[in-house]
Amino acid sequence: MASDSIALDHNGHEPSYLEYEGKHKGLLGWILSTDHKRIGILYLISILSFFAVGVTLGFLIRLELLTPQGTIVGPQAYNEFFTLHGVIMIFIVVIPVIPAVFGNFFLPIMLGAKDVAFPRLNLLTWYLYIIGGTLVLLSLILPGGAADTGWTFYVPYSVRTGTNMIFTLTAVFILGFSSILTGLNFLTTIHRIRAPQMGWFKMPLFAWSLYATSWIQVIVTPIVGITLLMVIVERVFHVGIFDPSLGGDPLLFQHMFWMYSHPAVYIIIVPAMGVISEVIPVFSHRTIFGYKFIAYSSLAIALFGSLVWAHHMFATGMSDTAEFVFSLLTFVVAIPSAIKVFNWTATLYKGSIELEAPLLYALAFIFLFSIGGLTGIIQGALNVDIYLTDTYFIVGHIHYVVFGGTGMGLFAALHYWLPKMFGRMYNKKVARVAFWFVFVGFNVLYFPFFILGWMGMPRRSYHYLPQFQTYHVISTVGSWILVIGLVLMLGNLLRSLINGKKITERNIWGGETLEWTVETPPTFENFENIPDVINGPYEYKQNEPATIEEEVK
Amino acid sequence: MEKNKAHEEHGYGMYILVWLALVTLTGLTATVAGINFGKLSIAVALLIAVIKSYLVLTEFMHLKSEQKSFKVFVFVALLFICISFTLLFTDYSFYVR
Numbered sequence: 001m002a003s004d005s006i007a008l009d010h011n012g013h014e015p016s017y018l019e020y021e022g023k024h025k026g027l028l029g030w031i032l033s034t035d036h037k038r039i040g041i042l043y044l045i046s047i048l049s050f051f052a053v054g055v056t057l058g059f060l061i062r063l064e065l066l067t068p069q070g071t072i073v074g075p076q077a078y079n080e081f082f083t084l085h086g087v088i089m090i091f092i093v094v095i096p097v098i099p100a101v102f103g104n105f106f107l108p109i110m111l112g113a114k115d116v117a118f119p120r121l122n123l124l125t126w127y128l129y130i131i132g133g134t135l136v137l138l139s140l141i142l143p144g145g146a147a148d149t150g151w152t153f154y155v156p157y158s159v160r161t162g163t164n165m166i167f168t169l170t171a172v173f174i175l176g177f178s179s180i181l182t183g184l185n186f187l188t189t190i191h192r193i194r195a196p197q198m199g200w201f202k203m204p205l206f207a208w209s210l211y212a213t214s215w216i217q218v219i220v221t222p223i224v225g226i227t228l229l230m231v232i233v234e235r236v237f238h239v240g241i242f243d244p245s246l247g248g249d250p251l252l253f254q255h256m257f258w259m260y261s262h263p264a265v266y267i268i269i270v271p272a273m274g275v276i277s278e279v280i281p282v283f284s285h286r287t288i289f290g291y292k293f294i295a296y297s298s299l300a301i302a303l304f305g306s307l308v309w310a311h312h313m314f315a316t317g318m319s320d321t322a323e324f325v326f327s328l329l330t331f332v333v334a335i336p337s338a339i340k341v342f343n344w345t346a347t348l349y350k351g352s353i354e355l356e357a358p359l360l361y362a363l364a365f366i367f368l369f370s371i372g373g374l375t376g377i378i379q380g381a382l383n384v385d386i387y388l389t390d391t392y393f394i395v396g397h398i399h400y401v402v403f404g405g406t407g408m409g410l411f412a413a414l415h416y417w418l419p420k421m422f423g424r425m426y427n428k429k430v431a432r433v434a435f436w437f438v439f440v441g442f443n444v445l446y447f448p449f450f451i452l453g454w455m456g457m458p459r460r461s462y463h464y465l466p467q468f469q470t471y472h473v474i475s476t477v478g479s480w481i482l483v484i485g486l487v488l489m490l491g492n493l494l495r496s497l498i499n500g501k502k503i504t505e506r507n508i509w510g511g512e513t514l515e516w517t518v519e520t521p522p523t524f525e526n527f528e529n530i531p532d533v534i535n536g537p538y539e540y541k542q543n544e545p546a547t548i549e550e551e552v553k
Numbered sequence: 554m555e556k557n558k559a560h561e562e563h564g565y566g567m568y569i570l571v572w573l574a575l576v577t578l579t580g581l582t583a584t585v586a587g588i589n590f591g592k593l594s595i596a597v598a599l600l601i602a603v604i605k606s607y608l609v610l611t612e613f614m615h616l617k618s619e620q621k622s623f624k625v626f627v628f629v630a631l632l633f634i635c636i637s638f639t640l641l642f643t644d645y646s647f648y649v650r
Contacts, residue, residue, distance in 0.1 A: 191623075219630050251648070255641050307636060310644065319647035325640065 013523075016423070020524040034119035037522060040105030041421070042126050047101060048490070050092045050133055055486060057085040062445070062479040065472045068464050075462040079148035080163070082460060084140060086151025087168060091175050092133050094406045095264060098271035099182055099217075100129070102413050103210045105421060107186060109515045109522060110204045112195025112531045117188035121181055128178035135171035139164035150460055152261070155242035155253045159234050166235065169228045176225040179267070183217030186210050197533040204513045204537040205294050209274025212298035216263045216270075220306060224260030227253065251316055258309035266305040268402055269369070270298055272409025273340055276362045279412050280344050281538045282511045283359035284351025288538040290343035297336035304333040311380055315389040323382055330380035337373055341366060357431035358509075361412035364439050368404025372397060375450065390460075393453025399446045411438070411489065416509065418493055423521040425503050426496035434492060437485025444478030513537045571612045578605050592646065599638075 015021075017037045024032050030042060061081050064071045073081065104122065108115055116122050140146040147168040149158045158165055190211050194203070203211075230241045231253070240246030242253040281288040288294065310318060310326040344366060353359070375397045379385045388394065419425045448471040453459075457468045464472070507516040512535065518526055582601050590597050611617040616627060 215626075215630070219633065249645075252645065255645070259637060259641070303633065306633060307640065310640070317648065319644050322640065322644035322647070 014528070015524065016519065016521040017524050018422070018521055032123075034115075034123050035524065036104050036108050036115050036119065036122060037421070039122050039126055040101050040103075043096065043100040043104060043129070046126070046130060046133065047093055047097050050088055051097075053137070054085055054088040054093055055483065057081050057088070059479055059483055061085060062476045064462075065464070066476045068466050068469055068472075070462070076145070076148065078462045079460075080140070080146040083147045083150055083168075084136070087136055087147070087172070089402070090151055090264070090268075091172050092129075092136065094268045094402055094410075095175075095179060096129065096182070097410055098275060098406065098413060099186065099210055099213060100125070102206075102275070102417060103182075103186060103271065106417065106515050107189060107207060107210055108193075109518060109526050110207050110513055111190065111193070112198050112514055112527065112533060113189065113193045114525050114527065116185050117192055118185050122185055125178040125181045125185070128174050128181070132171040132173075132175035132178065135167050135174070139167035139171070142167070152257060153228065153231065154257075155231060155234075155248070155250045156244060158231055159243045159246075166232055169232050173225050173228050173232075176221045179217050180221045183214035183221075186214040187218065190214075195530050195533055199533075201292065201295070202533055202536055203295075205277035205288065205291070205298075206271075206274035206513075208295040209270045209277070209298050212302040213267050213270045216267050216302050216306060220260045220263045223256055224264075227256040227260070251313070251318070254313050254316060255310065258312045259306075262309040262312065263302075263306040265401065266301050269405045269409075270301055272365065272406040272413075273298070275409045275413045275416070276344060276365050277340070278511070278513065279358045279362040279416055280347050281540065282416075282509050283354045283356060283362070284348050285354070285510065285540050286347050286351040286538075287540050288343070289346035289349075290339070291536070291538065293339050294343050297339040300336035301333065304329060304336070308333055311385070314382055314385045327380055327382050331377065334373065334377055334380075337369075341370060355432075356415070356428060356509075357426075357435055358412045358416035360432065360435045360439075361408045361415060364435070364442075365405060365408040365412065368400050368408060368442065372400030372402075372404050375400065388453060390458055391453035392449045392457045392459055395459045396446050396449030396453060399449065403446070404442065411435075414493060417515075418496075419503060419508050420515060420520055420522075422497050423503055424496050424500035425508075426492050426500055430488065430492040434485050434489035437481055437488060439485075441478050441480070441482030441485050445475050445482050446478070448472070448475045448478075512539055567612060571608050574608060575605055595642065 017035055020035075021029060022033070030038055033039065060072065061078070064073055064078055064081070104116070136146075142164055144162060144164045146163060147153070147158075147165050148161060148163050149165070153165075153169065158169075190203070190207060233239055234241045234243060234246065234248065238246060240248040242248040242250050244250060277288065277294055308326055308329045310322055311330045314323055314327075344362075375393070379388055379394070379397065415426070415431055452468055452471045452475075455468065455471075457464060457471075504520055506518065506520055508520065509516070514531060514533070515522075517531065578601050582598060585594075585597055585601070588594075610627065616624060
């Protein structure tokens with residue numbers, strides 16, 4: 001689309017993407033728009049809505065576990081709650097959230113492009129996402145009830161249960177297509193339509209993280225798609241694929257499921273690492289330490305992280321050779337993650353640190369993800385894993401990695417980029433207060449899980465022995481504190497969109513990447529002319545008294 | 554863009570030939586499924602699938618006339634899938650007789 005086709009406002013300025021009126025107006029102007037920024041906003045609204053459903057289910061699960069016997073719901077409803085909580089949070093919230101919202105909105109701008117490579121395909125991914133999400137919610141209200149297998153859909157139970165499994169499996173299959181197409185779009189965008197001077201090593205680290213993530217999405221998502229399709233075929237036509245009573249092999253399902261679902265952890269976490277790599281240099285006013293190492297470590301995580309899936313199966317009776325190989329690879333994958341953490345902390349060293357909300361969440365990410373990652377290494381050891389398999393330790397680990405990692409990355413991104421997206425600033429003081437509620441609530445809620453797991457409390461259990469109750473009560477109180485924090489945080493952001501302080505300043509935080517050179521909020525076409533990219537993305541040298549290298553000398 | 558001209562120079566003849574080859578190979582897959590190759594049955598099925606994928610990638614998806622970097626990435630992706638499959642079937646053959 002040529003820029004001369006855009007109607008200018010009465011001041012002669014190009015209107016922002018929020019005000020722009022194309023062929024369609026009002027709601028249609030949004031749901032039929034192929035503008036990457038509007039699609040990012042569509043995703044933001046949808047994903048946060050599903051997040052609210054997921055949080056509500058999690059809150060109810062914790063309430064149920066306040067007492068050792070039934071508290072508020074029966075065992076079947078409890079099974080459906082934790083399954084739906086997992087399915088929504090994993091497949092509908094954390095897998096798409098950072099690429100689909102912030103990747104869509106900022107990747108083209110960061111690369112000096114006017115849109116993604118395939119704008120229509122981009123809109124299609126959102127429709128697929130909505131269809132998938134709706135199917136999951138439908139499974140809850142239709143006769144038969146929601147899936148009750150846990151988010152892992154293990155056979156043979158997923159083949160035999162009478163609940164609406166087909167809805168949920170089909171939903172995840174469709175959501176997979178949405179994810180693959182987003183990945184494909186980003187790969188093409190990064191390869192093909194970067195600004196001419198935007199070399200690979202001038203790309204922001206957020207773009208690098210999306211690049212690595214997109215490869216994982218494109219390569220491994222088809223595996224889970226075909227696996228879930230086979231479960232549907234097995235349920236409907238009774239063909240023996242995974243169910244042993246039909247001549248199938250349940251371990252084959254586990255292998256194929258985790259071939260996707262372990263790399264999916266990296267689809268979830270790597271974009272959040274990208275956000276942290278953006279936030280830390282901006283709020284410490286320092287050039288990022290080890291740019292190339294951070295960039296390459298994203299690719300290394302993508303590669304090695306895709307080859308560790310069977311560490312979820314150490315207790316299933318795999319061959320000793322496979323157990324040894326997968327245990328070793330699990331230890332190896334910790335290295336690129338540690339490279340990032342060390343580089344971030346080295347960036348903070350002697351920086352002019354500004355403790356605004358985005359940096360607080362970034363620091364929380366490092367702290368919580370380190371706990372999540374290190375407890376993952378504990379489970380990577382074969383002998384310890386046998387003891388910890390299917391206990392609350394696993395539940396604690398996944399929440400520290402996924403919520404402590406991607407959740408904090410998402411909250412950092414919201415506080416960092418939302419003012420740019422809407423041209424309105426939130427109340428910074430309330431944001432900081434909300435952070436402490438979230439951080440304290442998170443740890444009070446999830447840390448007892450490690451202790452419970454170590455004591456032998458099995459996961460997904462409706463009843464539990466009375467000696468576990470104290471930790472369950474602490475955890476449930478934590479969920480209340482966390483919910484207060486989330487309501488405060490999201491309420492503050494939402495309020496800012498309605499009557500927050502208007503900002504037109506381009507560079508709100510003093511960033512060096514291209515999104516801070518465009519208007520606030522960005523115009524429909526992002527740039528009047530394709531930008532010149534002279535410097536790297538994090539050049540703060542003028543603010544730095546001395547580099548670490550100089551000090552070492 | 555210059556490199557993409559090779560796509561347009563492709564005649565339809567090649568596409569039809571490739572399509573015929575794919576149909577024949579699909580027939581072959583169905584035929585060999587009825588023959589008991591023992592432990593090699595997966596390898597035979599995969600071999601046919603590899604030939605079909607190669608034809609689709611090089612001819613239909615024009616990888617033949619693409620930049621070298623694309624070929625490298627596709628190669629790395631395929632290599633990764635091969636490693637995954639090797640790891641999977643190493644374990645699978647352990648408990649399936």
